[in-house]
Amino acid sequence: MLETIPGYHRIDPRALSYWRWTGLLNSIFIWLIPLSYQQAMRWWELPLWIFPMLMLLAVSATVFKIAVIPKVRWNTWLYDVSEQQIDLRFGVFVKYRTLIPMVRVQHVDTEQGPLLSHYGLSTVTISTAAGKHKIPALADDVAAELRERISRLARMVDEDV
Amino acid sequence: MYKAQRLHPAAILEFIFRNLYKLAQALLPLIILALGESAFRSWFLTFLPIVLVLFIVYMIFYWLRFVFYVQDNELRLEYGVLVRKKRYISFERIQTVQVSAGVIQRILGLVKLQIETAGGGNKAELILPAISADKAAELQKILQKGKVFNPDVPDKDRLIQYRLSSSDLLILGSTSNSLGLILAGMLTIVSQLDKIIPNLKIWEVLGKYASNLMAGTVYITILVIIFIILLACLLSLLGNLIKFAGFTLIRDGDNLKISRGLFEKKQLSIPVKRIQALKIVEGILRQPFKMVSIQVVSISNVGDKGEGNVIMPVIPRHKMMDFLEEVLPEFYRPFEVEMLPNRSKMRYILINFIPATVLVIIIFLFLPFAYPGLILLPLAIWLGSLQYRDTGYSLQESMLIIRSRILGKVSTIVPRRKIQSLSISRNYFQVRKNLNTLRVSIASGVVPANVKLVGMDDEKSSVIIQWFSR
Secondary structure, three states: OOOOOOOOEEOOOOHHHHHHHHHHHHHHHHHHHHHHHHHHHHHOOOOOOHHHHHHHHHHHHHHHHHHHHHHHHHHHOEEEEOOOEEEEEEOOOOEEEEEEEHHHEEEEEEEOOHHHHHOOEEEEEEEEOOEEEEEEEEEHHHHHHHHHHHHHHHHHOOOOO | OOOOEEOOOHHHHHHHHHHHHHHHHHHHHHHHHHHHOHHHHHHHHHHHHHHHHHHHHHHHHHHHOOEEEEEOOEEEEEEOOOOOEEEEEEHHHEEEEEEEEOHHHHHOOEEEEEEEEOOOOOOOOEEEEEEEHHHHHHHHHHHHHOOOOOOOOOOHHHEEEEEOOHHHHHHHHHOOOHHHHHHHHHHHHHHHHHHHOOOOOHHHHHHHHHHHHHHOOHHHHHHHHHHHHHHHHHHHHHHHHHHHOOOEEEEEOOEEEEEEOOOOEEEEEEEHHHOOEEEEEEOOOOHHHOEEEEEEEOOOOOOOOOHHHEEEEEEEHHHHHHHHHHHOHHHOOOOOOEEOOHHHHHHHHHHHHHHHHHHHHHHHHHOOOOHHHHHHHHHHHHHHHHHHHHOEEEEOOOEEEEEEEOOOEEEEEEEHHHEEEEEEEEOHHHHHOOEEEEEEEEOOOOOOEEEEEEEEEHHHHHHHHHHHOO
């Protein structure tokens, strides 16, 4: 199911591959649970049947993180930057909509880690006096253009905190 | 022009004490070594005085090289012995100014000035540890007017003053949240007595005492409990007396000035246009007295947690509106709170009822006499419906007022221009009921303040979104 609202932009489709990789890396932590249970079984008398249950849990969590979540996240991420405000819609389990008036923007950054850079993607971070908001995984040139645009619009309506 | 000048020589002491800890930290490996080896110890003891003298001399140089002055509407600070550092703060960027004086500083007629800007970090951006009170007052005037000091007496008509009467202080102390903290603190001290005095076995003694009491009459037990609560009240009263004695609030033109404190005098001044939001807090203990306290949210890390931003520690509820009209007309809005839709009531009840049920189950599993624990269930339902009843909002031309309750009731008044971002979110249950959570972010020091309304009607939220994004 694809949510489309006219006027909104989607983030880059390459984000899917990027999130699948980060999902895989994140699930390492879940695998630590059955592994440490196996270790614990050597030292203490623990019921055996819990181990396959934990394995099943880890496998399904990994599949979920790689196959389901990136897709849903991509489908739900929408953003719109107008002259007055930045409008973000996102959320896998809880759906968020955030509005940031251009007047309140303090500064904008783009950043990319090694994995993002491999896919030619950047994250745009918008800072206000009360915290940061991120638009993840935009194509490098789109991100750079967006950063320039927000920064220009924010300067035009400069106001003190 | 406010010329380049040094701090009062007493600042040397302040510098020495502030850096002594760092010195000790740096020397720690050597100290441990000296404790172990006697050969090294004599060597260490010979050199320690030299190091200390060098340290003090360095601190004197630090003081000599620490100058501040005013130029081009900036407060400028230059310091550092080997590496020269300069810090310029434009008057326009100053968020709050706090003046405080400890006991020693008061004997010498000195104060400590802390200036805060919107920059991050949990320390004030500019600290002048010891300057004379006159100079501080002069400097504050320059900073506030954004121009050079003009020795006019302040216009008396522009000054509005509020003080706390002794009966206010009494109510403040006896209904303060610190009451519970003190009770907990007393228990901790009792449990620590064991370690300080060996062979005391405090719990055994207390246990025997308690069982004697149980064997005696219930009457005495009640007396003891009353005594303990009275003692806690007294301590809380003393603490608040020390903190809020001599509380004065002055509205001076565009600034709010607060001064308070018995031993350590504290003075805080907040430019009104820097106030991000106003909070009216009705603590659960103060509710029977119909008393509220008023706090401001501002970008400041100076105050103690929460306390630094109290502009009125205690005021009768019916006088609150008059107070706002007089002192902060910018925030004076008579408002009617619109409640949440009926269908979000269940959430408020369940969010209290479920943890209470878990707690009751635990009590039944582990405690012998569990039936009194059942009272938690109706209490949870009662608290939930109270929270539901008191949650709501009021939308004004340029203000949003959000009221909610956890234990105490808090109304937050935020000007539209001070809302940094607004967001609505829906979880699975809310989607089904056309409800959502509305969140408003406000700037305040290190941690941003978020105010939220859980269980808003979808249509009402879109009205607020339209109001916000016009």
